[in-house]
Amino acid sequence: MTDLPRSAKIIVVGGGIVGCSVAYHLTQLGWRDVVLLERAQLTSGTTWHAAGLLTSLRDTETQTRLAKYSQDLYRKLEAQTGQATGLIGCGSIQLAMTADKAEEMRRGVHMAHCFGVEAHEVSPSEVKKMWPLAQVEDLKAAFYFPNDARVNPTDVTQALAKGARLGGARIFENTRVIGIQSHEGRVRGVRTDRGEIAAEFVVNCAGMWARGIGRMAGVNVPLQACEHYYLISEPVPGVHPMLPILRDPGNSAYIREEAGKIMLGLFEATAKPWGTAGIPDDFRFGEIPPDWERMTPHIEKAMRRVPCLLETGIKLLFCGPESFTADHNYLMGEAPNLKNFFVAAGFNSLGILSGGGVGMVMAHWIVEGCAPMDVWTVNLRRTHAWQDNNRYLEDRVVETLGIGYQDHWPFRQPTTARGVKKSVLHDRLAAAGACFGESAGWERPNWYAHPGQEAAYLYGWGRQNWFTNNAEEHAAVRERVGLFEQSSFAKLLVSGRDAARVLNRIATANVDVAVGRCVYTQFLNTAGGIEADLTVTRLASDRFLIVTAAFTQTHVEAWIRNLIPEEARCTVSDLSDAYAMLNVQGPASRALLRAISSDDFSAAGFPFATCREVRIGYHTVLALRLTFVGELGWELYIPTSFAQGVYDTLIEAGRGHGLKHCGYHTLNSLRIEKAYRDWPHDIGPADTPLEAALAFTCDFKKPGGFIGREALLALREAGPPRRRLAQFLLDDPEPLVYHNEPIYRDGVRVGFVTSGMYGHTLGAAVALGYVAHADGCSDEYLQSGRYEIELARAKVSARCSLTPMYDPKNLRVRA
């Protein structure tokens, strides 16, 4: 064995496809001092036994782009490295057995077109022609992806490893990482069973062992392995390598050729966690004894797609472990609490088809300090410390494994591991009819059922079973007053002598304002992309309250902490669980609050974007005059012990003012009508305030500037942005818009919807979305086109507006 080096610029832990791809891409960017450490042999973890499907239609834009990049890379890897990858360009076909699945796939195909993926609908008889052994009578629709392919995962990994070596990387097998070294919040290297190596960066690509490697560094990597199956039949006459991969969600299965036999893989709806007592250290090229009893019903059902399988013998039922996460998205990026320690793990059985793209994104992120595209949905910082909990992960991954093959309904909620976090008002809200959804572990009221109506979702692509409830809640806020319970919001206190200076450098707006002022602002990365969108309220000269959505807490907290200069007197405290939040919105909110408080809620006495303590009943609460729905209203931050009393007082007095409980779906329909942007849907790390029409928050002249300012100035100098966010209202009052629907201008696809809901006041579905134009999107260009939005079956004409279609002059907000 060659001696280990004493130091390296970067150490990659794990020699599966992901670790090798990261090492390969680092060398492609010119880094040569790259060391990859593998406990056993390359591919010996999960990679060696993968089925190697490269299918490109994924749930999200990010996953689709990573899959597309991987396909393109694997196609050229052999020519570049001389190592074969076993790539077979067989294409794939997605099968829909229900009308709902057909609608979902049609929408998916439209979305895929936006990201350069080729796909088109084919008839059942065309499927039969391409796959003569398949049974097609039960199909409602099918979709063909000619560029999809399959590879040999071991060969691709070896090709990436070879490419990395050619670029200067050194790979050490039989070298186990046993500790991570760090100093003052920054990684310093690793300890191995063969000695120590100092390093500036460490990347944890240890697959299902990544949670354990994370723990060595105090970094939370919430993933859990599950049993994962495929079978190989005895030889079947008539099958050949060019048979397209069949993806058959109705039977939770995929089918492909394998050396003259048939491979049938399963994504059963209820999976079984594996390695719950820890992943064995000596598990290499390992298999799990198959659980025939549990799997037989799934296998029999799936075999009906190719009925001859029912008479063909099974040569192998293979079970291998793969890691899954709570939301079926990967875990990538820099640890929130350890600088230069990166993670790429938790691939939910998508690690081969996305491994190439993952390596590319990780390498840019590490080398340039910024991901090259919006990766929020896979960012490690969307996770929370509490998720590193065995019971939670084991309960949740049972549902995660099969999600990719289930119906992806709009508004779908997880059914496992629920009830992690509940506000102190939970039982009262349930009694008021709340139908809860989950976000960051919180149970949040999404809509309220009428008396006698079950507070439960009946999923579908048409109008939801809560459409009328939403319409009534929406109208209550526009015409009277609505009560939103938003205790889940994260509340961070930034305090200290230097707090104003620190925050002013991070925020686009000037937050060094008078005590009692609330400021709406963004935090930008150095490229000008929006990393956070939130309010900062000055409570005292040295204390600021930051309020942000619960799911962004880890990210926002880490963003601030990591930007506090070493010498600065500034600390961040988490007050989230100390305060409940009730949000009272609507034209009658002033009258309601006056009825229960003697404090001054007049326009002059309590202007928009200010805050003060007020007394409600026996209680003192912090009131912020803000809105995310476009109406007069106040957010009430209530010490948790006061929350029930304040709620009861509001409900009691509310009877005389038409107060109505309102859920998060109503918050959403109201804010889209008002064209308020939502992070990360409408704005995110790859969007700038110039593109999103949020430059009004940027104080370009404030002393000390702000992070991202120079990038914005350079972009502004270059002329109108090449893409801009606009609001759209369908001309037809019937259809619904959700997200990712393509937007056409004068018949040409120019972008896609980032969020959409029914606009009950405007009288049709309303959406936000970007329009792109290579020569720049001037106001004139945007306003002159004829717009259509592409729904599952037809394009529907729409009106485009650069100003909010609801209350463009903000008269209601400032009432």
Ligand SMILES: Cc1cc2nc3c(=O)[nH]c(=O)nc-3n(C[C@H](O)[C@H](O)[C@H](O)COP(=O)(O)OP(=O)(O)OC[C@H]3O[C@@H](n4cnc5c(N)ncnc54)[C@H](O)[C@@H]3O)c2cc1C
């Ligand atoms: C049955 C099955 C079928 C699948 N089919 C597909 C498919 O068709 N398409 C697809 O995209 N995906 C598929 N997958 C998923 C895919 O195999 C994984 O997502 C992918 O292999 C994960 O790669 P990785 O590099 O993250 O992990 P791994 O391949 O597990 O690599 C991690 C490496 O880290 C090493 N390691 C661990 N601890 C240490 C340590 N302390 N020090 C040094 N090294 C360490 C391990 O030895 C291992 O080699 C399938 C998975 C299964 C189980």
